[in-house]
Amino acid sequence: MATVPLERGDKLRILILLAPALILLALLIVAPTAMMVRYSFNTYIGGGRDAAAFSFENWSLLFSDPYYYFGLVKTMRIALTTTVIAVFIGYPVAYTIAFSKTVLRPLLLFLLVLPFWISFIIRNLAWINILGERGAINALLMWLGVIDTPLTLLYTEFSVILGILSFVLPYLILNIYVSLDGIDRNLLHAARTLGCTSWQAFLEITLPLSLPGLCSGILLSLVLAAGTYITPALLGGPDDYMFGNIIGDTINHELNWPMGAVLSLALTLLLLAVTAVYSRYLGIGSITKGLTR
Numbered sequence: 001m002a003t004v005p006l007e008r009g010d011k012l013r014i015l016i017l018l019a020p021a022l023i024l025l026a027l028l029i030v031a032p033t034a035m036m037v038r039y040s041f042n043t044y045i046g047g048g049r050d051a052a053a054f055s056f057e058n059w060s061l062l063f064s065d066p067y068y069y070f071g072l073v074k075t076m077r078i079a080l081t082t083t084v085i086a087v088f089i090g091y092p093v094a095y096t097i098a099f100s101k102t103v104l105r106p107l108l109l110f111l112l113v114l115p116f117w118i119s120f121i122i123r124n125l126a127w128i129n130i131l132g133e134r135g136a137i138n139a140l141l142m143w144l145g146v147i148d149t150p151l152t153l154l155y156t157e158f159s160v161i162l163g164i165l166s167f168v169l170p171y172l173i174l175n176i177y178v179s180l181d182g183i184d185r186n187l188l189h190a191a192r193t194l195g196c197t198s199w200q201a202f203l204e205i206t207l208p209l210s211l212p213g214l215c216s217g218i219l220l221s222l223v224l225a226a227g228t229y230i231t232p233a234l235l236g237g238p239d240d241y242m243f244g245n246i247i248g249d250t251i252n253h254e255l256n257w258p259m260g261a262v263l264s265l266a267l268t269l270l271l272l273a274v275t276a277v278y279s280r281y282l283g284i285g286s287i288t289k290g291l292t293r
Contacts (some may be wrong), residue, residue, distance in 0.1 A: 033268075040261040041167050048255030058262040066261065068246065072270065075243040077158070079225035082164045086221050089165075091174040091214065095206075097173075098180035109177075112170055124163050124234045131159050131235075155237040163231040172217035179213025180206070219278050223271050243267050
């Protein structure tokens with residue numbers, strides 16, 4: 001089907017309508033990012049001071065210092081682990097909500113979005129009372145006689161993953177639910193009529209049609225998990241830092257703003273690379289496909 005070329009007046013109206021969004025995009029994203037890029041080439045001279053320069057010293061330090069390299073690898077490992085766990089937990093939950101009774105579905109969705117009404121910091125602090133040596137889990141296990149001494153659950157990588165999981169899980173479930181809710185139920189009825197079992201109908205129809213929501217949820221979960229800062233700071237031990245904590249320490253404690261800019265850009269570029277891979281093989285439009293069914 002041939003497309004009709006836009007007239008000059010139509011292009012002007014479109015530009016006027018897009019102008020507020022473009023201005024905000026330039027002020028809130030493009031300009032700060034450009035400032036960070038320029039700042040990353042400055043030279044740190046100590047005492048929270050830096051000199052304007054065009055040096056690649058900070059960038060070379062990023063690739064030569066194992067502390068930054070292993071921090072980035074560890075961050076992606078924790079983010080991937082959390083995302084995989086979230087998929088195995090979230091998909092059954094989303095499936096249950098999508099195929100539940102119409103009367104029950106609003107209540108289940110309400111319970112799903114309820115954590116968004118609570119501050120993210122408070123949700124993290126709640127895990128301290130649950131996982132601590134005198135927390136709910138240890139108190140219950142000791143009361144049942146399962147253990148004699150408290151388990152070390154808090155300030156470990158386990159507690160960090162658990163805290164991040166509770167943060168990203170609702171986002172993943174909502175993305176999968178939207179795709180599942182948009183599936184035509186007649187397709188499932190037809191498959192059952194033609195002799196498919198419930199499991200075969202799920203594998204041949206439900207799962208493929210829900211992939212856009214599943215993949216977009218995975219991408220969102222991975223990006224949110226990799227960029228988190230509060231959870232490792234509150235629930236992790238000295239060795240359970242993530243890249244966001246390295247950036248925070250570099251800026252707030254060392255007062256090394258040029259290096260902090262380099263680290264921030266490095267994490268941003270890594271997440272953009274993940275998004276580019278997603279777009280290359282799945283298409284960035286698949287993120288909104290499930291929302292527009």
